Structures are given as C-alpha cells and as structure tokens.
Amino acid sequence: MQPGPRDDHRDDPAPIEPSGGPSIGPSIGAVAVIFTSRRTDLDDDGYAAMADRMDELARRQPGYLGIESARGADRLGITVSYWAGDDAARAWKQVADHLGAQRLGRERWYESYSVVVATITRAYDWSRP
C-alpha cells in the first residue's frame, strides 16, 4: 500500500496498528472508494495519459491517503483510493478536471464501471521478512 500525505482533516481517523509489515496508509474510519471498470479497446495512449494525470491530481487533494490500481489483460481494472473521510471522497469526485475525465471515460474509455464507497473497519498487512 502506498502511504499518502495526511491532512489535518477534522475526521482524521486513528492510525491502524501495522501487523509487522510496513505501516499502511489507510486507517480505521477512513474511506475506501473502489472503482472497478472494464476498458473499451479504444485509445490506450489517451487513457494512460489521463490515468497518470488523475493519479497525480488525486494525490494533491485534501484528505488523500493513498491510491492503488491494477488492470489485467482482460481489461478489467480495479482502482482503490483512500480518503480521510467521506467529504474528502465526495470532494474528489467533484474536482473539475476529474469531472472532465469522468465524462471522457463514459464517452470513450469504459464499457462499464462501478463505484463502491466503504468505511474502513479493520486492516492489516504483511511483508516477506
């Protein structure tokens, strides 16, 4: 898990005790936004450039805790972003450049997607000793 900067958000959650591995970014009470998408076979380059831009933009938002992405050869991708609270997650959805990316996603890049927002209740991690 990539550690992210912590802000001084009023809902700033308590840190999770790491279980022997490296400290993980998200904390109990933080919010995970699970974005699952199926890519079209169009415009791989444009998509990759926008994905990088949105990744950089997310990292600069208040309440950002971390982001992770994976996409397989079947073009199914999962991106999980972590936020200090629900208002930080909602604010990120409404950032103007992000709204533009969402529109292009529906026009061009995605066959389908789902967004699941969830509040973290526990977490642990492990690394090879």
Place this chain on the structure above:
Amino acid sequence: MQPGPRDDHRDDPAPIEPSGGPSIGPSIGAVAVIFTSRRTDLDDDGYAAMADRMDELARRQPGYLGIESARGADRLGITVSYWAGDDAARAWKQVADHLGAQRLGRERWYESYSVVVATITRAYDWSRP
C-alpha cells in the same frame, strides 16, 4: 461487478438501487474485503490454479455476494470480495482450505499484501447505453 448468490443471513443488507446499469452485487451495509498483493516471480502456474480454486470456494461460502480481481504486468493485484456481513467475511478467512492457501501465499507467492475490510455506505454503476 459479478452478481453473487444472496443468502438469508441475518445481517442481509438492503439492495442498492442500480443507476441505469446492470444491478450490482454488493449492497449498503455489506462488507468489502480489499486484498492488495504483490506477487513474487515464482510458480505462476501453481498460483493461478490456487487462485481459481479459492475463487470457486469463496462462491460457495455463506454470505458471499461477489468477487473481482485484477493484476497488472507489475505483478500488483487487487481482489475485492463482497460479503453480507462482517461475520461472513471473518468466516471466509478461517475456512481451512483458505488458511492453507494463505500459508502458501506467504511461503511462495507474495512479496507483500494488505487486507482492508470496509462497510459499504454507497454504490453506483454505469454501463455503456
């Protein structure tokens, strides 16, 4: 999102209203288990066979709602499984064959992993019209 069977679990959550797309599996109050892992470069075949077995086994557990996985060329993978409640998620972790797979994962297949458990507060989806 793959729809999963619903059980008659006492914590059975209310269904999410789909937003014009296909109905999605998980529901408000359901539990998402986000498993993020970095694969070693060992035993791809053994890992793939076990991943398939665990996927099938998860689908037969009480309270199972759905599962999705993606792993990119950088060997970072994200699997999200959805459960009717926290006790269903905890029970899956303790299934004997799954415990065996977790042990082999630490011995052989993973450089590192994290598990984040979160309660779903909202969800929506979209499909190309």
